[in-house]
Amino acid sequence: EDQVTQSPEALRLQEGESSSLNCSYTVSGLRGLFWYRQDPGKGPEFLFTLYSAGEEKEKERLKATLTKKESFLHITAPKPEDSATYLCAVQALPGNTGNQFYFGTGTSLTVIP
Amino acid sequence: NAGVTQTPKFQVLKTGQSMTLQCAQDMNHEYMSWYRQDPGMGLRLIHYSVGAGITDQGEVPNGYNVSRSTTEDFPLRLLSAAPSQTSVYFCASSFSRLAGIGGELFFGEGSRLTVL
Numbered sequence: 001e002d003q004v005t006q007s008p009e010a011l012r013l014q015e016g017e018s019s020s021l022n023c024s025y026t027v028s029g030l031r032g033l034f035w036y037r038q039d040p041g042k043g044p045e046f047l048f049t050l051y052s053a054g055e056e057k058e059k060e061r062l063k064a065t066l067t068k069k070e071s072f073l074h075i076t077a078p079k080p081e082d083s084a085t086y087l088c089a090v091q092a093l094p095g096n097t098g099n100q101f102y103f104g105t106g107t108s109l110t111v112i113p
Numbered sequence: 114n115a116g117v118t119q120t121p122k123f124q125v126l127k128t129g130q131s132m133t134l135q136c137a138q139d140m141n142h143e144y145m146s147w148y149r150q151d152p153g154m155g156l157r158l159i160h161y162s163v164g165a166g167i168t169d170q171g172e173v174p175n176g177y178n179v180s181r182s183t184t185e186d187f188p189l190r191l192l193s194a195a196p197s198q199t200s201v202y203f204c205a206s207s208f209s210r211l212a213g214i215g216g217e218l219f220f221g222e223g224s225r226l227t228v229l
Contacts, residue, residue, distance in 0.1 A: 004155065034217060043117075043203050043220030044156075087156070091216070100171060101218065103148075103155035 006104035016077045021107045023088030024070040036087040078111045119221035126194040126228045134189040134224045136204030144207040145187040149200040194228045
């Protein structure tokens with residue numbers, strides 16, 4: 001069964017304290033792995049797409065990496081405005097499940113000034 | 114450029130009532146979808162459409178209907194509301210339903226539904 005698990009559920013960091021969020025997945029074949037940011041009361045906002053193991057993408061203080069079984073979202077020297085819930089989603093290759101996106105439950109990040 | 118627009122933002126229904134959540138996008142996206150988000154659970158796909166006149170079921174379709182008469186609009190109908198349908202509903206669209214350039218989802222702001 002296709003599955004996405006994110007850890008930790010919640011993370012509190014001091015401003016400037018770097019850390020990583022984890023997304024582990026099991027799919028029969030990976031078409032793409034996506035990271036989104038969701039602010040309270042808002043819809044998810046796209047951050048990155050990763051397609052193959054070894055790929056990395058960066059945006060400001062965020063860097064996403066991908067292996068065959070998991071993805072990491074590294075946050076370097078975070079600021080309070082980075083506080084949000086970060087969602088991971090995978091899209092499987094066509095098959096019985098079609099082209100659905102499977103979402104994890106998210107990591108709630110709080111950055112304390 | 115408005116992106117994905119959902120209405121209403123908030124709604125309270127009584128058990129058994131019906132209603133329609135509206136979704137419109139102005140990006141000429143082929144793919145549109147509806148998700149529900151519940152505490153402790155990931156976003157779950159209700160229905161999706163890969164183009165006008167084409168719809169299909171997602172993971173949790175029971176109790177919901179959709180139609181896609183135009184590229185821009187994808188309304189979600191609750192046929193007979195139940196307390197289990199209390200949730201936050203998100204409409205999302207994509208240029209392509211495949212991962213790759215244009216494969217990412219663009220989400221609306223959400224519709225918060227309470228069924229009493």
